Amino acid sequence: MFAEKAPSNAQEWSVSDLAGALKRTLEDAFGHVRLRGEVSGYRGPHSSGHAYFCLKDQNARIDAVIWKGAFSKLKIRPEEGMEVIATGRITTFPGSSKYQIVVESLEPAGIGALMALLEERRRKLNAEGLFAPERKRRLPFLPQVVGVVTSPTGAVIRDILHRLEDRFPRRVLVWPVRVQGETCAAEVAAAIRGFNALEPGGRIPRPDVLIVARGGGSIEDLWGFNEEIVVRAAAESAIPLVSAVGHETDTTLIDHAADMRAPTPTGAAEMVVPVRVELMAAVNDLSRRHVEASLRLVDRRRSDLRATARALPSAEALFSPKRQRLDLAATKLGPALMGNARRSENRLKEAYSRLVRYSPVSRLAAMRAKLDAVGPRPYNAVCRSVVLKNETLKQVGERLVVSREALLRAERTRIVQMNEVMKSLAERLDPAIKGQMTRKAKQLDAVSKLFDSLSYKSVLKRGFALVRDAEGRPLNSAEAVHDGQALVLEFADGKADATGGRIGTRPRPAKPRVLVAEEQGALF
Template sequence: MPSSQFFDDNDDARSGGLVAKETAGDNAAPLSISEISNLLKRTVEDRFGFVRLRGELSGVKRAASGHLYCALKDDKAVIDGVMWKGGAQRLAFRPEDGVEVIATGKLTTYPGRSKYQIVIETMEIAGEGALLALLEKLRARLAAEGLFAPERKRPLPFLPQVIGVVTSPTGAVIRDILHRLADRFPSRVLVWPVLVQGEGAAAQVAGAVRGFSAIQPGGPIPRPDLVIVARGGGSIEDLWSFNEEVVVRAVAESTIPVISAVGHETDTTLCDHAADRRAPTPTAAAEMAVPVRFELSAQLADLALRKRKCALRPVMLGRERLEARVQRLPKPEAILAARAQRLDELSERLRRGLRDEAAAKGRALQQVAGRLSLPLLRHRVQLCDERLGRIGLAPRLLERRWALARDALAPTARVLPQLDPRLPLQRGYALVKSPDGAALTSKEAAAAQNRLVIEFRDGELSVLREGQTSPPPASRKPARPARAPSRQGDLF
């Protein structure tokens, strides 16, 4: 029985019962969920503390905290991944779905969901093919927004006074640009030093382009008329900073015309598509920026010569025409010969005529001189004196004519005082006038006035229409006395 009882108890322990029981000799205490999760976490992190995974990104999401969440997958499996904010900010490219990458980090577990994941420390694009695929995808997306449209391109200034250059201050690019500008047309150059590759290069290039656009005209720092974004040649990885979206958008949004001179002739970046003009090399960008001063001087000299020729051409043509016409004109002596001969003939006739006229007048004077004797003149004066004595001017003749004129004027003088308009005022009548002094002779004319002036024998009175404001009192003028008939006295 004891033995039988023992086996029955073990069978019950193995088969499980309603209540958990401790078995003699059992040293495996039950673990909590947190404990087993922590054990699994340490085991996975110890075993897979450093791994490199190659896969395609999927479900890329950047949280508000700056952390990057994604999944790495191939054709058979998928693993979640997380990249903390510090590592995500150091990425040299923008992670997108479908990009094949190589991620380096460590595996860990996430107890909250009983999942394992990779904590990514670095992430790189898996090969040049994947990088080109990402580049083409980004190019298509930005082109769909119209950033590369030809109508957005602006013409470059013909002769910029100030040129801004965004490049590395220690490379050969800036020396080539300055040397080429000095050879062609010396200009003022502002260099904004930036990194042209590596971590943070894209942000610095974009900030430099936006910084030039933010310079206000007339400030302490001159605003550039043209901006050159330049870098020497290199691989696609070296030039990747100029394919970043932040750089492309900064170049497209620049308020200053931009020349992109990134790499050599065979190198093409998205910055080249967004710029207003693409230069195959930095030296070519300097040649595009300014003309050749010697050629401009020669062109100006040629234009000045052409201007002088154009100005002198009418003078030369006029001189030729004048000389041709002068050849056809007759000689001045031939023109005046006939007139001079006619003048000589008339002069001779004039002398003869004057001489003959003087002789005729002399003969006539001699004939009249005989009749102008002194006794004859005295006799004519005496006859005139006698005729004047016989004419008499008696005063009574003048008085009679004056009396006749006075009698004819007397009836008019008696009627004139009766026509004086102010004579009735002496008998109590009044004269109604308008404010301007015109006499009113009808009711309608008086009703049309707002104010009337009534003249009496001893002065004037101003009368207003009912409701009108009283004006200042009118000056009272003394009535003029009636005119008395005038009598003119005798002249003698």
């Protein structure tokens, strides 16, 4: 007899209860943490919208996940090899017995990382041609409406309005946005696209030029203007755009995509409109010069007209040679007309004499005389030819009748011979067909028995079973079975459902696999 094992006082846990207890303990102990590390294994967001990757340093690594809702709100997107500071909560994933951080916000780890990210983004957008000089457009000389994208409460908008008022008052439309923070980039991009979406001549006038403005600040403060969404919106703008972000030493990516960069917001206002007083002085100066030039031109034309009038000949000098040529031509016209009439009369007489010789009446008389000389000879020749043709046709008909009778007799004889040959062949063909069918039936019997002996169903009758997955594909090894996988067992007398469970091995996470196996190889 075996000795009975003494009962233990240790609490008995189920796997699910233990996993839940570990999850609660870890979340209560750490809660929200800020974690610094290098992004590893990032391949972009999953088809579900979630992002999965790892954070690592020189000694350890931790799995990280960003849910779809938090991913769309991130100020920066994770990139492979980027050093970041992730803020989130530590939790576990009971399905695979591992812990992970659920990231809620992400920021670069220091200025160096920001500059590296900025340079990488600049190279990417430049390669797409968004910064190409040939895309830049000239600003309108005197816009009717100026659109400004900036904060409505800062000093920037007041500086712009004051400078426009001093130089050349224009109508200004302000699209209020946040100029720093998490929503800055989305609001600025929406403002640029919103101004471009206005219809010309609509209730709200469409600006002729746009100014995107913000005061100076650190690189973190200006980071919203380095976001890809803002740069693409500036490059797509159909309205000429002036970038006035920061001071003269501050440079952001929107400066490269804009049609013009201003060192300050005040400088942007000076770029988009000219000075009204200077324009008025220039117009007055041009008007004075135009009047003086017109007076000088009139005086020069008057002098030229007087000189030309003195050089022109008199009317008598112009018409006297023409009048003399007309008198000479009138003197020669009468004799020339008489000579021409005589020459035309002579040509007409010659033509008449030629026509008389070739008249139709004389030609018809000559042809009638020739026809009378021929007489009835052609008619007699035709009659003789018809008689000869009739005799020839009769002889040919008689020969055809004789030939037809001989041909019919020969054909009847050939048909009788062929009938006899067909009867002989029919008598031999019937036994041959019956023998062939007997041999084929025996061969079919042998193949059917061989098929039954090789079929996997005969193996099932001996107590074996065929294992398939839920899609009906055969499984031929234990490696192909996942924990908890639905299985279909086929026996000789029917099928049964089962759930996969491997014996003697560690549980491993279910992972879809594509298996191709022959049905006979999946038997056990």
